[in-house]
Amino acid sequence: MRSDKPIYYYLxxxxxxxxxxxxxxxTAFLVYxxxxxxxxxxxxxxxxxxxxxxxxxxxKFSFPSWLALTVSIVLCAAxxxxxxxxxxxxxxxxxKGAEVYRQNLIDTITDITSRLHQHGIxxxxxxxxxxxxxxxxxxxxxxxxxxxxxxxxxxxxIILFMTFFLLGSKKAPPITNPAIxxxxxNVSVYLSVKLVASLATGFIAAAILFGFQVKLxxxxxxxxFLLNFIPSVGSIVAVLLPxxxxxxxxxxxxxxxxxxxxxxATEFVIGNLLEPRFLGEGMDxxxxxxxxxxxxxxxxxxxxxxFLSVPITASIKIVLSKIKHTRPVAEFLAGRLPH
Numbered sequence: 220m221r222s223d224k225p226i227y228y229y230l231x232x233x234x235x236x237x238x239x240x241x242x243x244x245x246t247a248f249l250v251y252x253x254x255x256x257x258x259x260x261x262x263x264x265x266x267x268x269x270x271x272x273x274x275x276x277x278x279k280f281s282f283p284s285w286l287a288l289t290v291s292i293v294l295c296a297a298x299x300x301x302x303x304x305x306x307x308x309x310x311x312x313x314x315k316g317a318e319v320y321r322q323n324l325i326d327t328i329t330d331i332t333s334r335l336h337q338h339g340i341x342x343x344x345x346x347x348x349x350x351x352x353x354x355x356x357x358x359x360x361x362x363x364x365x366x367x368x369x370x371x372x373x374x375x376x377i378i379l380f381m382t383f384f385l386l387g388s389k390k391a392p393p394i395t396n397p398a399i400x401x402x403x404x405n406v407s408v409y410l411s412v413k414l415v416a417s418l419a420t421g422f423i424a425a426a427i428l429f430g431f432q433v434k435l436x437x438x439x440x441x442x443x444f445l446l447n448f449i450p451s452v453g454s455i456v457a458v459l460l461p462x463x464x465x466x467x468x469x470x471x472x473x474x475x476x477x478x479x480x481x482x483x484a485t486e487f488v489i490g491n492l493l494e495p496r497f498l499g500e501g502m503d504x505x506x507x508x509x510x511x512x513x514x515x516x517x518x519x520x521x522x523x524x525x526f527l528s529v530p531i532t533a534s535i536k537i538v539l540s541k542i543k544h545t546r547p548v549a550e551f552l553a554g555r556l557p558h
Contacts, residue, residue, distance in 0.1 A: 246519060249519050249520070250519055250520075253519070253520050253521075255376070256520075257373065257520055257523045257524075257527075258373050258376035258377045258380060259376075259380055260527055260531065261373075261377055261523065261527070262376075262377045262380035262381045262384065263380075263384075264406060264410055264527070264530055265295065265377065265381060266381060266384045267403055267406050267407040267410060268295070268407065268410050268411060268414065269288075269291050269292070269295055269381075270407070271407050271411050272287075272291040272294065272295070273287045273288050273291045274287075276290055276291065299374070302441070305437070305441060327466070327467055327470075401537055402533075402534045402537045402538070405533055405534075405537065406530045406533065406534060409529065409530055409533065410530065412494060413447070413448055413494070416447065416489050416490070416493065416494050417444045417445075417447035417448060418444065419489060420443055420444065420447050420457075420485060420486065420489050420490075421440050421441065421443050421444030421447070422440075423485045423489075424439065424440045424443040424444075424457075424482060424485060425437065425440035425443075427478060427481045427482060427485070428440060428461065428478070431474060431477075431478050433461060433464060433465060433468065433478065434464050434467075434468060435461075435464060439460055439461045439464075442457060442460055443457040443482075443486075445526075446460075447486075447489075447490070448526045449513070449525045449526055449528075450509050450510075450513055450528065450529050451506075451509065451510055451513065452513065452525075453525075454486040454487075454490050457482070457486060458479060458482045458483050458486060461478070461479075461482070462475075462479060465478055465479065503533070503536070503553050504529070504532060504533060504536065504552055504553060504554075505552065505553060505554030506554075507554070508532065508551075508552045508553075508554070509528070509529060509532070512528045512529065512531070512532035513525055513528045513529075515528070516528040516531060516532075532552070536549045536552045536553065537549075539552075
C-alpha cells in the first residue's frame with residue numbers, strides 16, 4: 220500500500236499537468252481559428268433559435284413544415300438585415316455629424332472651465348480645445364468602414380453555415396444522445412428568453428429616450444438590445460453609454476438623472492426579476508462562473524465571445540456532467556462543491 224502512494228500522486232500530478240497543457244493548446248487553437256469558429260458557433264446558436272420558431276409556428280398555427288421553416292428563415296433574415304443596416308446608417312450618420320457634437324463638447328468644456336475658474340481652479344482651456352478640434356474623425360470613419368466590411372463577411376459565413384445546417388437537417392436522423400438533447404434544449408430556452416427580454420428592454424429604452432428627445436435615441440436603444448445579451452456587464456454599459464450625450468444636452472439637471480434612473484430601473488426589473496422567473500434554474504451556472512466565462516471568452520474571441528460566453532459555458536458544463544471523471548468540474552461550475 221505504501222509503495223502505491225508515490226505512483227498515485229505521480230499519476231495525479233501528471234494528469235493535472237497534461238490538463239493544463241491541453242487547456243493551453245485548446246485556447247491557442249480557439250484564438251488562431253476564431254475567424255472561422257465565431258461565425259460557426261453563432262450559426263449553431265441561431266439554428267437553435269430557428270428550430271424553436273419553426274416548432275412554435277407548427278404547433279401554434281398548424282403551419283406545414285416547409286411553410287414554418289420558410290417563415291422562420293424570412294423573419295430571422297429580415298431581423299438581422301434590419302439590425303445591420305440600421306447600425307451602419309446610425310453610426311455613419313453620427314460620425315458624419317461629429318463636428319456638431321465636437322463643438323457642443325467644446326462649449327460645455329468652456330462653461331465648466333469658467334465655473335471652475337470662479338472657484339480658483341484653472342485649466343488650460345486652449346490646450347483642451349486644440350485637442351478636441353484635432354480628434355481624428357476621418358480615421359474613425361475609415362476604421363468604421365473596415366468594421367462594416369468585417370461584419371458583412373462574417374454575416375456571409377453565418378448564412379453559408381446556416382444553409383448547410385438547414386439542408387442537412389432534413390436528411391439527418393433525430394438526435395437521441397441525452398447530453399446533446401439537453402444541451403440544445405437549454406441553449407434554445409436561454410437564447411429564446413434572452414431574445415424576448417432584450418427586445419422588451421430595447422423597446423422600453425427607445426420609448427424613454429425618444430420621450431426625452433435624446434439625440435441618437437434609436438442608436439442607443441439598439442445598443443441596449445445588443446448589450447443585454449452580455450451577462451452582468453452588458454446592462455451596466457447599456458446604461459452608461461447615453462450619459463455623455465445626456466450630459467451635453469441637459470447638463471447635470473433633473474432630466475439627466477431621470478433618464479439614467481429610468482434606464483437603470485428597466486435593466487434591473489427585466490434582468491433581475493423577469494428573466495430569472497422565465498429561465499427557472501437557467502443554465503445552472505454560478506454567478507462567479509458566469510463572470511469568469513465572460514472574462515475568458517472576451518479575451519479569446521473579443522466582443523462576440525462576450526455575447527456567446529454563457530451558452531458556450533453551459534454547453535461545456537452539460538458535456539462535462541455526462542463524463543464521470545469531469546463531473547466534479549461541472550458541479551463546481553454550478554456552484555456545488557463536489558464531495
